[in-house]
Amino acid sequence: MTNSPLERAGLRPRVDKALAGFLATQRAHLLEIDPALAEVADAVSAFVLGGGKRLRPAFAYWGFRGAGGIDSDEAVAAVSALELVQASALIHDDLMDRSDTRRGEPSVHRRFELLHRRAGWRSDAAGFGDSAAVLLGDLALVWSDDLLHTSGMGLAELARARPVFDLMRTEVTVGQYLDVLTQATADTSLERAGKVARFKSAKYTVERPLLLGAALAGAGPEVLAAYSAFGLPLGEAFQMRDDVLGVFGDPAQTGKPAGDDLREGKRTYLVASALAALDDAGRVELDEALGDPALDDAGVERLRAVIRASAALDATEARIDALSREALTALDEAPIEEEAREVLLALADAATRRSV
Template sequence: MTSDISPLDTAGLRQRVDRALADFLARRRADLAAIDPALGPVADAVDAFVLGGGKRLRPAFAYWGYRAAGGPDGDAVVAAVAALELVQASALIHDDLMDRSDTRRGEPAVHRRFEALHGKAGWQGDAAAFGDSAAILLGDLTLVWSDELLHTAGVDPAALARARPVFDAMRTEVTVGQYLDVLTQATGEMSVERAGKVARYKSAKYTVERPLLLGAALAGAPAALSAAYSAFGLPLGEAFQLRDDVLGVFGDPAVTGKPAGDDLREGKRTYLVAAACATAPEADRTELLSRLGDPALDAAGVDRLRTIIESSGALRRTEERIAELTAEAAAALTAADVDPDAAAVLRRLADAATRRTV
């Protein structure tokens, strides 16, 4: 395997996942058209959201977890792991609605897309409420379709039976993790421990650990390998989420496709913010908490809160924590009994997950 190819593209994986998704969504578009032509915009929106971007990181971890466990290549397993992208679509559509985000990947968020559709058509009622309702339903639809894609991928029934509990647990975890995130914003609870738990269930487990375990289940891997995957995947997933937290405050909008400082306007109680609150001077801490969650926070306000976070040492400590977690994950993978070529790709995926800028 050549090292100059992105780990997301090794074995042509990204293109194969995209093709599996496109084929599946084409069939679903036909189903929707048979129900009612008015569902055309629904099919268009799902196509644009699922096929219009995304790193395909979760299918990559699942696929290479499968290959590292000795599973043979095949289009059926690629289609099965592609189902993770529909879970991701559901989570993002709902997340954007809950956070009142206007954009995703530089394009209107789904609720804004359908709000604009309502306004352009001149329909009755409130356009924003229509957009919200549509986003809830499209998020639900993509979650339903994730189950359908997994079941119709063509993998062996015994492998599917092994994978089912992992897939179910993952979808439960990401849903309750989203609730814990909403709850923490509502209660204002602020601690690195609480922020860590929210990150673990909202993102970390379903980004790396559960996809790896899904691949292991599809391959029929022994329990010892699944345990090694958890030891690798959980700290790596947490490092991934910490990188996401940093980008949510310090990321470049031209790269991330999201407005600068959106996590601050949304009042996210992340590890980064909790770490700042733990060490910032009282006046800075009071200012940070008073302005956190203000949807009208302007560019100057974002810059001021960034300064408070950075001067508190929280950004440095978060970067140090990312490095610690990444090293812990690397050590666990080194100790695992896995196919060496596939392990090399997993190492490069780990690097891509924690050093990314988007």
């Protein structure tokens, strides 16, 4: 048996198979409309199938199993819809952040900008790329509905799952807006940084997938409460780990340029902690450099040193540990199946100890 929690029950290849089959069907539909849409279908497929750990489907699947759900390919297909929500969020996130790469490959808006340039088409290549990314992100979100509802799960199961699925997509969308707003207003409060982390990522990475799986299984209120008590702090710890990697991560592992979060002006918990702890000179230096797209490697190293000196990195690591302990205590007390508890424990470790 594999040691990876993402591979238990053969889950990851099964998710990939469900996604590949669905995307092949959607490609055929697009080609019936116009052969030019092959590039759209191929871009979405490459983005969805070209990487990602399948963490959200894993939490949803084991949330389903923990609540007494019986393994089936239909259940795997249903939770695989979360990868299309994730694709939509990332495509739009890269566009808003003006990120050039994702997983070491050109981001979607850059891919279509390059397509325009190579073809020698009229008008603005960058504008074409931006428009394509908006539409492809929207398409991935539409397709998440399609995959959930064509998964083969029964009408009763889908009716229970639908409110969770809809609320999750609302939360991640408004969380993304709050992130953009925070950058625009330069809000440096820990309260705002925590709220952005909670709604942009934490809830839809762990808590809502768990609750989606629980809803598919027909879980009762005790299981739902336990999943929220486990999932929310774990999701916040996951996002804080992501924030640390956004500043201190190795590009060879993360697939993103070093210090991208600094160039994008992300007001994360890590940055908010640094700004709260620094003296006036350090606060001005960090605040003025945040959001500078021309920040070079030397500038990134300088800001890393400033953040370390503020003890914000240590404080963030301590907060990750505290949130993880809170989550694991809730998991230990959750009234769920033991195999699911074991896998969810391993998933929690993978989510917060990761290096990529």
